[in-house]
Amino acid sequence: MLSSPTSKTDLSDLQNLKVFLDLKVTEYNQPGFIANDPVSIPHLFTRKQDVEIAGFVAAVLAWGQRKTIINKCKEFFNLMDYAPHDFILNHKESDLRRFLSFKHRTFNPTDALYFIEFFRHHYRRSDTLEDAFLEGAKISEPTTESHLITFFNNFFSLPDHPRRTYKHIPTPERKSACKRLNMYLRWMVRKDDFGVDFGLWERIRMDQLVCPCDLHVDRVGRKLGLISRKQTDWRTAIELTENLKKLDPKDPVKYDFALFGLGVEEKF
Known part of the structure; x- marks a missing residue:
């Protein structure tokens, strides 16, 4: 189960979370992301x-x-x-x-x-x-x-x-x-x-790919209730990816763009 995120934005509903992150994927998964x-x-x-x-x-x-x-x-x-x-x-x-x-x-x-x-x-x-x-x-x-x-x-x-x-x-x-x-x-x-x-x-x-779980993705993932494990290890990366598969089972790792962008560009 996804826990309710501690963000000011109401994202506790899975569908709302998907809509929110899909928008962020669209925002960051584009050529302007490449240069930096x-x-x-x-x-x-x-x-x-x-x-x-x-x-x-x-x-x-x-x-x-x-x-x-x-x-x-x-x-x-x-x-x-x-x-x-x-x-x-x-x-x-x-x-x-x-x-x-x-x-x-x-x-x-x-x-x-x-x-x-x-x-x-x-x-x-x-x-x-x-x-x-x-x-x-x-x-x-x-x-x-x-x-x-x-x-x-x-x-x-x-x-x-x-x-x-x-x-x-x-x-x-x-x-x-x-x-x-x-x-x-x-x-x-x-x-x-x-x-x-x-x-x-x-x-x-x-669909076999595992989401890169760096410092920013880890922090945003926890804030959105996508990660519950206290430590960050392989099982944490799997937990994050399995929750992302609930949003897109065929391409869960596309949400790396959203989580990373939220963490680095928006300081979410």
Whole structure:
């Protein structure tokens, strides 16, 4: 059951809540949202593999102020001459030296170099990063929990992986809410006509996606009665998503736009 929200607006009725959030989705799920959000980074590219790589790095680095995140991502891809897939497959050992000074918060050169190593390993045998979320996953499950666990295992399957990089790639097995990877999956999987999300991937369903549960979404979700758990973990993200499915069972994660917009733009 959805609890009554503590907002001044009367949203206790489920239908009223749906109408309210649908309006907010329409307001924020539009091209004007892109420029000031990390999703602007993959939008710099058109080639599928470039979009996948840029989106993944942008999602992982999405920590802190959005302006800083965007600037650090641009710095990262400038080191790849804005051709990430080509750089990944064809760089020389000497080309990697340029990453030795790259840092964003706790993401350091060791992490950057392992990301490049993993991407090179993966794209030498596959033409899409989607495969890394599917190989070994229980693809018929109602959520992407198995996909995220599978990706974690695949990402760290190389024998020389640094353990410090674990902090940047979460997994539901460790009870993480996996907010950045859930955001990345939203970008890659969701399909609509509004141009923010890419909808590049076909084998993960929109109704399997789990809502990214960042600080702002978490706060607004609690205020609207969509979250009751005290802590914020994987089960919290599932609880939020299950309640959003009551509003739209086929595309629950579209409400990420509404919750995030309410939290960041409107200080709801």
